[in-house]
Amino acid sequence: MDYVIALAGNPNSGKTTLFNELTGSKQHVGNWPGVTVDKKEGVYKKDKNIKILDLPGTYSLSPYSAEEIIARDYIVKNKPDVVINIVDGTNIERNLYLTLQIAETKIPMVVAMNMMDEVESQGDKIDCEKLKNILGVPVIPIVARNGKGLDKLMAEAVKVAKDKPLGKKLEVFDENISNAVNAISELLIESNNDSSSVKAISTEAQWKAIKLVENDEIVSSTLSDNKRAAVEKIVREAEKNADGDTEAKIADLRYQFITKTVNTAVKKSKKGYVETKSDKIDKILTNRFLALPIFAIIMYLMFAITFSENFLLIEGLPSPGVWLAGLAEGLWGSFADVVDGLIANASPVVYSLIMDGVIEGLGAIIGFIPLVWVLYLLISFLEDCGYMARIAFVMDRIFRRFGLSGRSFIPLLMGFGCGVPAVMATRTLDSEKDRTITTIITAFMPCGAKLPIFAMFVSTFFAGNNKTLVTYSLYMLSIVVAIVVSLILNKFVYKSATSNFVMELPRYRVPTIKSIAIHGWEKVKGFAVKAGTVIFISTILIWLLSNFNINSFNGVNAANNEDGVIMAEMDDSFLASVGNAVAPVFKPLGFGEWRPTVGVATGWIAKEMVVVTLAQLYDDDVSPEYLEGYFSQYNQEELEELGFEDGQYDEEAAFDIYTEGILWEGEDENALSTMKDDIKTKAAAYSYMVFNLLCMPCFAAVGATKRELKSWKLTGAAVGTQMLTAYIVAFVVYTVGSLIA
Amino acid sequence: MTLKDLKPGQEGTVISIGDKGPMRRRIMDMGVTPGTVIKVIKVAPLGDPIEVNIRGYELSLRKDEAENIEIKM
Numbered sequence: 001m002d003y004v005i006a007l008a009g010n011p012n013s014g015k016t017t018l019f020n021e022l023t024g025s026k027q028h029v030g031n032w033p034g035v036t037v038d039k040k041e042g043v044y045k046k047d048k049n050i051k052i053l054d055l056p057g058t059y060s061l062s063p064y065s066a067e068e069i070i071a072r073d074y075i076v077k078n079k080p081d082v083v084i085n086i087v088d089g090t091n092i093e094r095n096l097y098l099t100l101q102i103a104e105t106k107i108p109m110v111v112a113m114n115m116m117d118e119v120e121s122q123g124d125k126i127d128c129e130k131l132k133n134i135l136g137v138p139v140i141p142i143v144a145r146n147g148k149g150l151d152k153l154m155a156e157a158v159k160v161a162k163d164k165p166l167g168k169k170l171e172v173f174d175e176n177i178s179n180a181v182n183a184i185s186e187l188l189i190e191s192n193n194d195s196s197s198v199k200a201i202s203t204e205a206q207w208k209a210i211k212l213v214e215n216d217e218i219v220s221s222t223l224s225d226n227k228r229a230a231v232e233k234i235v236r237e238a239e240k241n242a243d244g245d246t247e248a249k250i251a252d253l254r255y256q257f258i259t260k261t262v263n264t265a266v267k268k269s270k271k272g273y274v275e276t277k278s279d280k281i282d283k284i285l286t287n288r289f290l291a292l293p294i295f296a297i298i299m300y301l302m303f304a305i306t307f308s309e310n311f312l313l314i315e316g317l318p319s320p321g322v323w324l325a326g327l328a329e330g331l332w333g334s335f336a337d338v339v340d341g342l343i344a345n346a347s348p349v350v351y352s353l354i355m356d357g358v359i360e361g362l363g364a365i366i367g368f369i370p371l372v373w374v375l376y377l378l379i380s381f382l383e384d385c386g387y388m389a390r391i392a393f394v395m396d397r398i399f400r401r402f403g404l405s406g407r408s409f410i411p412l413l414m415g416f417g418c419g420v421p422a423v424m425a426t427r428t429l430d431s432e433k434d435r436t437i438t439t440i441i442t443a444f445m446p447c448g449a450k451l452p453i454f455a456m457f458v459s460t461f462f463a464g465n466n467k468t469l470v471t472y473s474l475y476m477l478s479i480v481v482a483i484v485v486s487l488i489l490n491k492f493v494y495k496s497a498t499s500n501f502v503m504e505l506p507r508y509r510v511p512t513i514k515s516i517a518i519h520g521w522e523k524v525k526g527f528a529v530k531a532g533t534v535i536f537i538s539t540i541l542i543w544l545l546s547n548f549n550i551n552s553f554n555g556v557n558a559a560n561n562e563d564g565v566i567m568a569e570m571d572d573s574f575l576a577s578v579g580n581a582v583a584p585v586f587k588p589l590g591f592g593e594w595r596p597t598v599g600v601a602t603g604w605i606a607k608e609m610v611v612v613t614l615a616q617l618y619d620d621d622v623s624p625e626y627l628e629g630y631f632s633q634y635n636q637e638e639l640e641e642l643g644f645e646d647g648q649y650d651e652e653a654a655f656d657i658y659t660e661g662i663l664w665e666g667e668d669e670n671a672l673s674t675m676k677d678d679i680k681t682k683a684a685a686y687s688y689m690v691f692n693l694l695c696m697p698c699f700a701a702v703g704a705t706k707r708e709l710k711s712w713k714l715t716g717a718a719v720g721t722q723m724l725t726a727y728i729v730a731f732v733v734y735t736v737g738s739l740i741a
Numbered sequence: 742m743t744l745k746d747l748k749p750g751q752e753g754t755v756i757s758i759g760d761k762g763p764m765r766r767r768i769m770d771m772g773v774t775p776g777t778v779i780k781v782i783k784v785a786p787l788g789d790p791i792e793v794n795i796r797g798y799e800l801s802l803r804k805d806e807a808e809n810i811e812i813k814m
Contacts, residue, residue, distance in 0.1 A: 090797075248766070248769055252774045273752070273794050289786075397790075400803075500803075501802055502767050504800055505792060505799040505800065505801050506799075507798075
């Protein structure tokens with residue numbers, strides 16, 4: 001690599017668009033260590049020797065958010081060859097605030113003055129030449145959306161990277177602050193004169209000195225005790241002359257400098273507040289009466305496009321998301337059939353490993369990809385066009401009470417469809433705290449795959465009751481639990497994190513298709529690779545546990561089975577042994593038997609698996625005779641509808657149709673009657689549903705959680721919280737329920 | 742008076758901003774500094790937060806936060 005260029009800029013300044021334009025589609029998304037912030041890197045598409053790094057969008061380099069700390073640490077410690085600071089020309093004053101702070105680091109910089117087309121159409125004029133003279137760095141007008149000015153920008157950036165010009169000293173601070181900064185920087189240099197380059201030391205000392213006058217705790221903590229005391233004395237002195245707060249004074253002085261600069265270099269066609277087209281759109285979208293209905297419609301559409309089976313209320317019309325998911329699953333099914341044919345003669349272990357382990361495991365990932373993709377295209381659209389910030393604006397009042405921000409609404413809503421895209425949607429949240437809490441509570445939502453559990457249990461155990469009401473109560477419970485857990489986490493785990501809602505409401509802009517497409521693709525790739533690994537390994541693990549036992553490996557199974565198969569039935573597997581060992585833990589919840597316990601575990605592969613597993617384990621109840629009797633109530637036409645070929649009853653197909661059709665829909669009130677020996681009461685049945693509702697979500701969602709939280713420790717804590725919550729709530733439900741009954 | 746007292750459509754000049762701390766720093770970083778003209782655009786449908794125009798862009802903040810910003814009309 002010849003040069004490393006870092007992109008820095010405010011959120012909504014067009015930084016991502018610029019990054020995409022410069023790097024094309026070849027980019028690498030990783031993460032900054034320890035935080036949930038994306039780290040994007042790429043190579044300049046016109047010169048492979050130039051590496052471009054996209055710093056998180058920030059308004060300043062104050063040490064208050066993860067994004068700000070990352071951006072400034074990178075600039076100060078990693079010292080890129082040049083920083084391209086992208087400035088939104090339509091919002092120049094606030095954007096220049098970051099520019100001044102980057103200038104203070106003395107890292108070579110080029111300013112990219114973006115959105116010049118909009119500036120012109122407003123009738124304003126930005127004199128880049130004048131700005132260059134005032135700031136002492138090149139200022140290049142560009143339009144990132146259509147690539148205008150980018151060649152010139154990059155040529156200038158390379159030149160700056162090569163020459164490394166010494167930045168001009170800007171007269172931003174007043175005498176009081178300047179004196180304090182100089183005094184501190186001398187103090188810092190004094191004890192540091194052993195290393196080589198005096199110039200490097202003095203620029204770094206200068207920057208640190210400014211930060212110290214700003215009461216920066218991170219920089220302050222790097223000092224020795226007596227030096228800190230000396231620094232503090234100088235700062236106290238300066239504070240006396242700055243109304244008691246140097247930090248505020250410095251912010252004020254920077255803005256005063258900016259106001260002066262803008263007055264010289266920018267000509268505005270109109271003074272004061274001007275109502276733009278964006279303001280007019282906003283008047284409707286956040287209108288006092290229309291805002292909530294419009295919001296509800298947009299949310300409904302978003303949910304419907306992704307998850308609806310009856311799109312636009314047309315019976316049987318799948319939404320784009322469901323249609324694509326069906327397509328992907330269909331293709332994967334055909335592929336599985338081909339593989340099935342190829343390995344039909346392989347040994348049973350290999351066959352089962354490939355079909356039930358690998359194919360099933362990969363299938364779980366593939367089924368989710370279209371949902372993630374569709375949802376992400378929609379979210380990117382809302383984000384890029386500016387509506388996402390308005391959602392937060394409209395919903396803040398409600399979510400603030402739970403210690404969250406209005407943006408948490410989208411992940412939680414999506415949780416009713418599928419936890420995987422829901423967890424991935426937490427990316428749009430501003431703070432680390434909000435992201436973590438929302439990720440945890442999203443798992444409590446009754447996603448589509450949990451519905452078969454409810455349907456079967458409600459119909460089997462609550463036959464005489466109002467079934468809708470029982471199911472509805474579970475929905476309500478999930479919301480209440482989510483709120484309570486969020487409040488608890490806010491109060492005890494994140495008590496120091498201050499919540500604020502000082503947020504920019506960016507202008508409405510039509511997003512570019514390119515940036516949305518790149519966004520969606522990144523998400524899908526990230527999910528398939530990062531989450532996919534977790535899903536795949538976990539699925540294989542459960543496959544191993546549920547298909548083998550100790551006798552698989554000492555020859556007993558091979559001797560007993562007529563064809564020498566070493567695998568075991570599920571009732572007899574490691575999983576059953578583990579289930580037996582763990583079962584007593586669930587005694588207080590009312591279902592302390594091994595079969596329900598194993599059901600919980602297979603539910604982690606996919607929640608609907610709970611039903612299938614229970615049908616397999618209580619197989620006395622699903623005997624061929626029982627099935628034949630059950631299906632005899634249907635005529636030929638109905639049988640065909642249920643999935644029997646040509647409406648002919650078929651013993652082989654009957655089990656699958658029964659477990660994945662009848663049981664899922666909860667249509668057999670007499671289902672699995674021996675299950676009632678293990679789960680004896682309504683309270684126990686309700687407790688079982690509650691536990692499956694709230695406990696660890698499927699591995700796919702855990703994989704997505706790991707991908708978003710970017711840390712095993714946090715992911716573990718999230719899963720632990722979910723398990724503990726599930727246990728406590730199910731315990732309370734069972735105990736109270738038993739008392740009432 | 743404070744920013745919270747302004748009705749949509751009214752504007753004022755910032756005199757000072759609340760107490761020292763991260764909150765004040767955040768507000769000032771966003772350009773709300775003494776002497777700046779700030780105009781209230783609207784109140785969110787549920788009564789809070791509010792939207793203001795400052796330095797040519799739109800910013801939203803909660804009424805609790807607005808209460809810390811002292812202004813004169």
